[in-house]
Amino acid sequence: MNGELILFALFAAIAVICGFGLILNDNPVRCALNLVGVLLSVAMLFLTLHASFIAAIQVIVYAGAIMVLFVFVIMLLNLGTPDEVIDQLKPQKPLALAAALVLLATLVGVVVAIPRGPKVELATQMVSPYDLAVQLFSPSWVFPFEAISILLLVAVVGSVILAKRRFD
Numbered sequence: 001m002n003g004e005l006i007l008f009a010l011f012a013a014i015a016v017i018c019g020f021g022l023i024l025n026d027n028p029v030r031c032a033l034n035l036v037g038v039l040l041s042v043a044m045l046f047l048t049l050h051a052s053f054i055a056a057i058q059v060i061v062y063a064g065a066i067m068v069l070f071v072f073v074i075m076l077l078n079l080g081t082p083d084e085v086i087d088q089l090k091p092q093k094p095l096a097l098a099a100a101l102v103l104l105a106t107l108v109g110v111v112v113a114i115p116r117g118p119k120v121e122l123a124t125q126m127v128s129p130y131d132l133a134v135q136l137f138s139p140s141w142v143f144p145f146e147a148i149s150i151l152l153l154v155a156v157v158g159s160v161i162l163a164k165r166r167f168d
Contacts, residue, residue, distance in 0.1 A: 008048045015041035028074045032067060039063040053129050076163050 018037035025031045039062045046055035136145065 004048050008045060011041045011044040011048065015045070029071070032070050032074060035070070036063055036067055039067070053127075053132065073159070076159070 015038050018034045018041060022031050022034040022038060025034060039058060043055040043058035043063065046052075046058060135141070
């Protein structure tokens with residue numbers, strides 16, 4: 001067992017533990033912090049797979065910008081303490097537990113079947129961020145890129161307008 005495999009297993013375990021903390025916690029701020037732990041662990045998993053650009057994007061975009069947006073929404077909604085929040089999903093909890101057990105059984109089956117399957121090798125040639133940027137900003141990708149940015153801008157403006165109506 002080499003060091004990369006040990007680090008991969010360690011960060012995967014951290015991601016799973018933070019994921020359970022994310023779904024089992026009642027406090028929305030603690031859930032957001034657990035989500036940050038999951039996202040950072042996934043970035044470290046990308047690093048162990050020699051995908052440093054994707055790891056950097058994971059940290060900058062998801063653990064940085066998206067989490068700021070989540071915390072903004074949490075503060076905007078002002079959910080209060082968990083005692084004041086009414087749990088409307090009680091009937092769904094047993095179904096979620098059953099789905100989690102099925103997912104866990106599938107995961108165990110996949111892990112057990114891995115040594116018998118074909119060996120997968122990582123890519124030997126890395127794609128540079130420059131090559132990725134040239135492809136992303138080529139004429140075929142400019143419209144979808146700009147459309148997504150406009151869609152996100154409209155979503156932010158809409159949420160601010162809805163929040164302003166609530167507080168007026």
